[in-house]
Amino acid sequence: MSALIELxxxxxxxxxxxxxxxxxxxxxxxxxxxLETNKPEIFTVIGESGSGKSxxxxxxxxxxTPNSGKVRLGGRDVETYERRAFMAEVQPIxxxxxxxxxxxxxxxxxxxxxxxxxxxxxxKSAAEGQADGALRQVGLSLAEIRGRFPHELxxxxxxxxxxxxxxxxxxxxxxxxxxxxxxxxxLRMSIVNLFGRLRDELGLSIVxxxxxxxxxxxxxxxxxxxxxxxxxxxxxxxxxxxxxxHPYSRQLRDAxxxxxxxxxxxxxxxxxxVATPGATS
Ligand SMILES: Nc1ncnc2c1ncn2[C@@H]1O[C@H](COP(=O)(O)OP(=O)(O)OP(=O)(O)O)[C@@H](O)[C@H]1O
Numbered sequence: 001m002s003a004l005i006e007l008x009x010x011x012x013x014x015x016x017x018x019x020x021x022x023x024x025x026x027x028x029x030x031x032x033x034x035l036e037t038n039k040p041e042i043f044t045v046i047g048e049s050g051s052g053k054s055x056x057x058x059x060x061x062x063x064x065t066p067n068s069g070k071v072r073l074g075g076r077d078v079e080t081y082e083r084r085a086f087m088a089e090v091q092p093i094x095x096x097x098x099x100x101x102x103x104x105x106x107x108x109x110x111x112x113x114x115x116x117x118x119x120x121x122x123x124k125s126a127a128e129g130q131a132d133g134a135l136r137q138v139g140l141s142l143a144e145i146r147g148r149f150p151h152e153l154x155x156x157x158x159x160x161x162x163x164x165x166x167x168x169x170x171x172x173x174x175x176x177x178x179x180x181x182x183x184x185x186x187l188r189m190s191i192v193n194l195f196g197r198l199r200d201e202l203g204l205s206i207v208x209x210x211x212x213x214x215x216x217x218x219x220x221x222x223x224x225x226x227x228x229x230x231x232x233x234x235x236x237x238x239x240x241x242x243x244x245x246h247p248y249s250r251q252l253r254d255a256x257x258x259x260x261x262x263x264x265x266x267x268x269x270x271x272x273x274v275a276t277p278g279a280t281s
Pocket of ligand 1: 014015016025026027047048049050051052053054055056211
């Protein structure tokens with residue numbers, strides 16, 4: 001069976017600069033990984049700023065086209081998908097929920113539109129039913145959201161609405177690019193816990209892009225660590241983060257850990273032990 005999503009030696013570079021001094025930036029270099037069909041998991045891409053995480057996320061989402069290599073969804077090159085069919089399978093969640101919604105548009109409209117366009121809802125009551133179902137998955141309801149504008153919600157609530165909007169499409173894969181970095185530290189864990197529930201209860205796979213080692217360690221099944229566009233380490237999250245072998249991975253671990261939370265990386269039950277994501281920000 002073909003993989004749910006497969007990246008096959010994908011590279012992406014950009015030109016930077018003016019007419020006389022153009023510079024080529026190699027944002028992602030020959031990255032490969034695959035998420036299996038029918039094996040829901042949280043696959044984390046972690047790395048410092050500028051390591052190529054967002055560029056990689058955008059290639060998975062079909063927003064950027066690789067300069068070389070292929071991204072395949074269900075064995076098929078994503079470039080050959082009609083956009084609507086692709087979005088019904090793969091949904092994004094971005095960093096800043098306030099930028100994800102037009103401030104002048106009521107939030108329920110987004111959910112209804114997504115339900116009709118990507119989630120197969122036909123008619124108002126079907127769209128409302130799907131919107132309510134998705135909102136309930138994230139701890140909200142249509143009654144709470146109906147008629148409300150983005151500024152009437154907190155950042156954490158709004159990010160939940162963004163996740164609900166993704167769920168309305170009934171995707172198989174969610175690509176979440178730094179979804180907790182603009183959310184209050186006290187709410188980050190509840191968002192990543194939500195990802196865990198979506199994996200376990202809905203069978204969703206999530207590509208989780210982050211620079212936050214604690215949430216990555218807490219929730220990931222597998223991860224890759226990126227530096228300067230290259231994967232420097234990869235494998236099961238616990239194994240990689242407990243005993244990093246690459247100097248950059250060690251640096252990353254040491255840089256974000258307090259002495260207390262460092263102990264958690266040696267604990268037998270890391271998911272319970274690391275409960276201090278706020279310590280890393
Ligand atoms: N559209 C673009 N044009 C030019 N350069 C770009 C573009 N997008 C990304 N880059 C460059 O590619 C490199 C990787 O950027 P990218 O945003 O993918 O990294 P990142 O790990 O997501 O960083 P951050 O965590 O800060 O978002 C950086 O050097 C960045 O400046």
